Amino acid sequence: MVDVSQHELVPEHTVLEDDTLEEVLEEYDIDRTDLPKIQRKDPALPDEAEIGDVIKIVRDSRTTEQAIIYRLVVE
């Protein structure tokens, strides 16, 4: 089976550590439920990602070099 997450067009998805997560939530002054969502079954997710985790996505952007997006893993 092809591992989609290894494809060059799929940006890097990493699970955020708890302390960095705290920083992120504090920076934006939000609860994690205010983040955009990503489904657990999304093939781009790393295997260890669990529901409730926050994923950091670093992707190429049309307007800037790289954009960082955080998403909450949901069912």
Add this chain to the structure above:
Amino acid sequence: MQNSSTPKDIGQISFGLMEPEEYREMSATKIITADTYDDDGFPIDMGLMDPRLGVIDPGLECKTCGKHSGSCNGHFGHIELAAPVIHVGFTKLIRRLLRGTCRECSKLLLTEDERDEFRDQLDESRKLSRDLNDVTKAAIRQARKKDKCPFCGEIQYDIDHEKPTTYYEVQQVLTSEYSQRIAGAMQGDEEEGIERTTPDELAEKTEIELTRVNEILSGSFRPRESQRKAIEKALDIDLTEEDTNKLMPSDIRDWFENIPDEDIEVLGINPERSRPEWMILTVLPVPPVTARPSITLDNGQRSEDDLTHKLVDIIRINQRFMENREAGAPQLIIEDLWELLQYHVTTFMDNEISGTPPARHRSGRPLKTLSQRLKGKEGRFRGSLSGKRVNFSARTVISPDPTLSLNEVGVPDRVAKEMTQTMNVTERNLQDARRFVSNGPEGHPGANYVRRPDGRRLKVTEKNCEQLAEKVEAGWEVNRHLIDGDIVIFNRQPSLHRMSIMAHEVVVMPYKTFRLNTVVCPPYNADFDGDEMNMHALQNEEARAEARVLMRVQEQMLSPRFGENIIGAIQDHISGMYLLTHDNPRFNETQALDLLRATRIDELPEPSGIDDEGEPFWTGHAVFSELLPDDLDLEFTGTIGDEVVIEDGQLLQGTIAEDEVGEFGGEIVDTITKVYGNTRARIFVNEVSTLAMRAIMHFGFSIGIDDETIPEEAQSRIDETIDDANDRVEELIEAYDNGELESLPGRTIDETLEMKIMQTLSRARDNAGNIADEHFQDDNPAVVMANSGARGSMLNLTQMAGAVGQQAVRGERINRGYEDRTLSHYEPNDLSAEAHGFVENSYTSGLTPREFFFHAMGGREGLVDTAVRTSKSGYLQRRLINALSELETQYDGTVRDTSDTIVQFEFGEDGTSPVKVSSGDDNDIDVEHIASRVLDSEFDSEEEREAFFDSKPRPTNLSEHADDRLTEGTEVTSDD
């Protein structure tokens, strides 16, 4: 009642059901009689027009709140319904609850564990702001699966819902012809190979005693449920029939009253605010008379509102119901009346329910009841709240006026006299104010109304204007006419982007149309073939200031879509600039001054040179350069592919055309806007357009049929080319017929042939075009327009002079029409160019009838395409706007919706406005260039700059306690 004249803040809105007791509490009176007015025309007490429900007649006093019409909002009354009826708005929810709860004990048909799980799911969905319906639906689905109550063990039946408001319980009961069915099945069927069953065998299989079996067969004993099932299994038959039992609203109400609060929560209902039994009405609120005013017709008759008519019906039936019940009428009649009451209450709330005949007026017109007042385009929401008609607006046809600035709009005097601005009279504008008033409402600039300091508003008339003018003092308000320089908002629908609504300065003009400068046509997407536009006069200083600063046309010069200018020279401006700069023609003093006469330039620069006769001359480049900022430096590849060089505000080289000064990203306009600001850009665009008009008038510019006609020799060469192509197509067809054609990779033979024919023919068209082109001079007006980008392309010219070429429908040669051919003029399966829509002629030479027909086919597709595209994209746009309208960029740079959920972590991912920065794939931000420009303007000399960059900033020393931190690493320089 509190003092209701003070504005109140809305602290909270909660949605829920109303308790019957609440209806009674807020009611001003109980309504018991269907009559409205007595013989003397006075409203009847406890009737539908009871004076306690509010006042509509001016001068009367409200019996409830004591206020007069206008300030009294009206008060609800109530009707005590003789029997409960179902509220149509909740039929789906009622059905769900009936299906999900026990018919005996009313508990939710879920075990406690299941119930708790669904409640948890509900909480989670709420947190993630997901659709709660998904969970509640799943809960009901699960509950419906139970055929026995987990608490009391009662067997549950299916609930049938007959729209709109009838519910049945469906039970499977033993059919009355059970004995016949059993006997029939025991006969067997030889053809299908089913054997006969003897009563003995049946008794054995079903374990029922033989005597019982015989009794059952004779029909003298009704089998019990277990026996029925056994027989059904043994004989493979169905012995049941459906028995439906109608649930009366009172039954449902009793049922719902017993549903425990904890169970309702699982269904997403807040039991504190809404109890399900409240969905069955026992009291009907009567809207205040202010919500259903009666009108007095010309003949003195009163005409009542539709709602009142409906309420009359309800009260009448309600009374008949009560009378009949008290008289002990048979159940059948009671049920009929009950249904009638339900019908009237239902149509009172919604008169457009499918399956129910709408209640009609005597004239046959369906009544407009509650839901019809709210729904649809003309309803309360879309028609009265989101959008409404406004005062101080005008609409008329637009026409062009190149003498206006792009910031201006020509307003017809009759519009200016209708639309007013409020003027607060002070000592300083007293003279003006008096002059306006004395001019009266007919003269311009006049005034229509004045307001005295005591708040009294007086109309200015032709008769009283002179006297009134003398009375005007400081402190008065004068509603004066629009005058030159006022700011107004101007709009053309469809308002697809923000430049569809811009602010303009008024120039009052005679005649009936709005006039605008042609350079603002692109942002409005306007032309003058009958387009109309709307104007709005602003009514307070705040709005006027905002419009002037943010919305004026010059402030909208750059489009937020692509970050470049959307306003610039168009059409004849472009041709004019091209003529002025292309061959760099020479002008004598008079001519040069004439070209520049509508600009700010009133003195010519040094002549560009002296001609042979000793007269000084100015070149086109020199004239154009007068419009440029003195220190503009620019170098880029221009419209016609030449290098455009501007140094120190002088055009040294190149042709000025579309890519230089045009509407969508004209390089010079764009640069001036970004570097020199919107005001400079406005001046530049205005001056370019006027200079271009002068230039095009100087040279003269026209187009005629001769400009697209080519010499005979060229025509015969074109004919030859076309004949050649036809021959080649014939060859291809022959090769195809002989099976010699080799298919291209991935194509069938037929596709290959089609492709090759298309290629050949399009090459033929191009060749014909090239031949035609050779005969056009560079000064041919069509060529000038195509080259400069003013209008049209070389392809248009090719089609006019050379050959129109292949007509296509759906990207293929024309193939439809008759069986195996396009028209009956051709043999079946004729694959030739002619038979499939190749037009050999040019527009000038004229099309043959068959060519014309094919051309119309292709043209029709284009028309349909654009029609479909605009409607599709309009709908898409609406959906997109609705989805994005509440997104907002926050001060921390994130984009969030109203519930603070993040949509983008940084606006546009780079946090910049496209209007402030233009960068793209082919246009990186030139940081170095910008930095050096900033530094150049910041420092007068190289030394100063050096000094600034070498100097180390002194550490701030706010507190002596900070000293030791500062001394680490960096040395402390003494402050003196």
